[in-house]
Amino acid sequence: MRQTEMRHSLITAAGIALALVGLAVVGMGVVKVxxxxxxxxxxALAPSALxxxxxxxxxxxxxxxxxxxxxxxxxxIALPPGFPPLRVADDNPPTPAGIExxxxxxxxxxxxxxxxxxxxxxxxxxxxxxxGKALPTGSTGExxxxxxxxxxxxxxxxxxxxANPALTTIEQQALIPLFAEFPVELGATGHEDxxxxxxxxxxxxxxxxxxxxxxxSDPVTWHNTVxxxxxxxxxxxxxxxxxxxxxxxxxxxxxxxxxxGMQSFFGERFECHHCHGGFNFSASTVHxxxxxxxxxxxxxxLYNVDGAGGYPMGNRGLYEITxxxxxxxRFRPPSLRNVELTxxxxxxxxxxxxxAVLQHYAQGGTVTASGPNAGDGSANxxxxxxxxxxxxxxxxxxxxVAFLKSLTDExxxxxxxxxxxxxx
Numbered sequence: 001m002r003q004t005e006m007r008h009s010l011i012t013a014a015g016i017a018l019a020l021v022g023l024a025v026v027g028m029g030v031v032k033v034x035x036x037x038x039x040x041x042x043x044a045l046a047p048s049a050l051x052x053x054x055x056x057x058x059x060x061x062x063x064x065x066x067x068x069x070x071x072x073x074x075x076x077i078a079l080p081p082g083f084p085p086l087r088v089a090d091d092n093p094p095t096p097a098g099i100e101x102x103x104x105x106x107x108x109x110x111x112x113x114x115x116x117x118x119x120x121x122x123x124x125x126x127x128x129x130x131x132g133k134a135l136p137t138g139s140t141g142e143x144x145x146x147x148x149x150x151x152x153x154x155x156x157x158x159x160x161x162x163a164n165p166a167l168t169t170i171e172q173q174a175l176i177p178l179f180a181e182f183p184v185e186l187g188a189t190g191h192e193d194x195x196x197x198x199x200x201x202x203x204x205x206x207x208x209x210x211x212x213x214x215x216x217s218d219p220v221t222w223h224n225t226v227x228x229x230x231x232x233x234x235x236x237x238x239x240x241x242x243x244x245x246x247x248x249x250x251x252x253x254x255x256x257x258x259x260x261g262m263q264s265f266f267g268e269r270f271e272c273h274h275c276h277g278g279f280n281f282s283a284s285t286v287h288x289x290x291x292x293x294x295x296x297x298x299x300x301x302l303y304n305v306d307g308a309g310g311y312p313m314g315n316r317g318l319y320e321i322t323x324x325x326x327x328x329x330r331f332r333p334p335s336l337r338n339v340e341l342t343x344x345x346x347x348x349x350x351x352x353x354x355x356a357v358l359q360h361y362a363q364g365g366t367v368t369a370s371g372p373n374a375g376d377g378s379a380n381x382x383x384x385x386x387x388x389x390x391x392x393x394x395x396x397x398x399x400x401v402a403f404l405k406s407l408t409d410e411x412x413x414x415x416x417x418x419x420x421x422x423x424x
Contacts, residue, residue: 077155080239081248083279084287086155089171094231097211102232104208105225107420110198111178112139113187119177119229120420122148122185126413128338129236134349142183145314147349150342152335152412155234158284158294162347163317163331165295170230178226196220238337238412239279243403254406261403264396270361271386272400281336281407297330301365301383302346304375309382312373315348328382338412340405354401362397364389 076096077086088094105111106119117139123129129151136144146162159165160173167173177185188195199205200220212228213219243262245253254262265272275283275298284296297318303311311317311329318327331347345351351360360366364387365378378389392400412418 077235077237079237080244083237083239084289086234086237087286087288087290088155088234089169089230092171092227092230094234095212097208098213098228098231099235100232101205101208101212102228102230102235103418104205104421105229106232107422111186111188111195111225113189113191113195114139115198117186119186123151125415125418125420126341128152128238128341128413130342132343134344138184139187140184144183144185146347147344149334150338151233151236152238152337153280154236156280156285156287156335157282157332158286158296159332161332163297164321165297165318166321170233171226174226174229174233192222196222196225199225236412236418238409240411241337241409242406244409246406255402257399257402258406259403260396261399261401262406264400265403270390270392270400274386275333276336282333284332285335297327297332298384298386299329299331299380299382300361300387301377301380302348302350302360303329303366303368303373304377304380305368305373307375307379309380310375312348317347326382329380330382336404337407338409340408341413354404355397358392358397358400361387362390362392 076099077094079086092098106123109115109118109121111118121139122131122136124131127150131148134147136148138144149162154160154170158168160167160170161176167176178188181189199209206220209219209224209228210216213224216224242253242258246259264270266277267273275296277283278285282296284294286294299309299317305312309325309328311319316328318330319325321327339345340354343353345354345357351357351366363378365376365380365383367376367378368374377383
């Protein structure tokens with residue numbers, strides 16, 4: 001049967017991805033952690049990181065007027081002023097019909113094996129498509145070992161999930177929450193034909209699949225389902241925060257505290273911008289015009305369980321892929337856009353607030369006093385040299401938090417185009 005053959009190809013692809021990912025991967029893709037680290041040997045930007053950031057943003061805006069839509073293919077995904085075109089899969093150019101189909105699928109519990117969860121169960125729009133939990137639970141009740149990342153500007157991520165250099169497209173990554181068995185997330189494996197039958201029995205879905213994939217005699221397939229989900233997730237672009245309005249010339253968009261925090265954020269004393277610079281506030285960012293890859297994984301001193309740099313089993317970062325000792329505890333630095341909404345933080349949701357995150361970096365790492373993960377993360381031998389610790393006053397900390405909160409995009413979390421189509 002054609003669906004059985006499709007299932008085999010998808011499961012093979014998912015199996016390859018899972019073999020690379022290791023024990024725990026979560027959600028539709030991205031990110032949610034505040035981290036300050038970067039590649040060894042990074043140099044200061046001149047004349048200053050802040051001046052460069054503002055100058056580049058304003059220069060791009062000056063020559064790139066506001067457009068209704070812009071991407072590598074001039075697709076239906078509208079981009080904020082100054083944002084570069086998205087890198088789009090050659091076989092999946094975004095279309096309005098495909099994105100809208102993906103939105104319905106994203107919010108539909110019928111996409112899970114037992115009909116209890118959807119993608120939106122772990123990715124809530126009001127929380128910038130994170131879930132507010134330290135760790136999520138899959139559709140069968142199985143615990144997931146990594147925090148549900150926020151889905152903000154996922155189309156610009158150089159790699160997907162927390163620590164897998166092999167996953168570079170949303171289409172690849174979407175297979176994991178759908179078909180993963182260790183741990184089970186949506187639990188589609190073993191229910192592939194059943195789930196497709198649910199969709200095909202719905203006249204609205206039949207029409208939507210036909211519109212998104214015209215000229216196909218039977219468009220309700222897993223392949224098309226994955227393409228549509230990827231198109232919707234790629235469309236989740238955020239770039240209208242108070243910070244963006246300030247950069248665009250609205251001097252009143254940022255409070256005095258946020259402006260002071262911005263100066264600190266882009267300064268060399270706190271090192272934040274080395275991992276969280278650029279238009280997307282992440283060093284792990286690519287776009288259609290990128291010349292070089294931007295895969296980036298860093299150890300920020302969160303753990304040191306054995307005194308020799310170890311991290312908890314199942315959460316050892318890039319090391320689980322490469323087996324290289326120096327990759328222990330290295331995770332992808334996420335975008336900080338909408339970071340105010342995406343607590344708790346870090347790959348395992350172990351830090352509850354932005355204030356506590358700043359304290360972590362001020363200490364140069366986290367000291368876990370007791371329990372199975374006890375150890376001094378600040379002494380981790382694999383920790384990034386850009387997490388040395390620093391002195392910070394209460395006022396400076398409050399200013400930095402004010403700046404981070406200025407990255408919240410209210411339009412993004414209320415945009416009807418991203419909302420639940422099944423909501424009453």
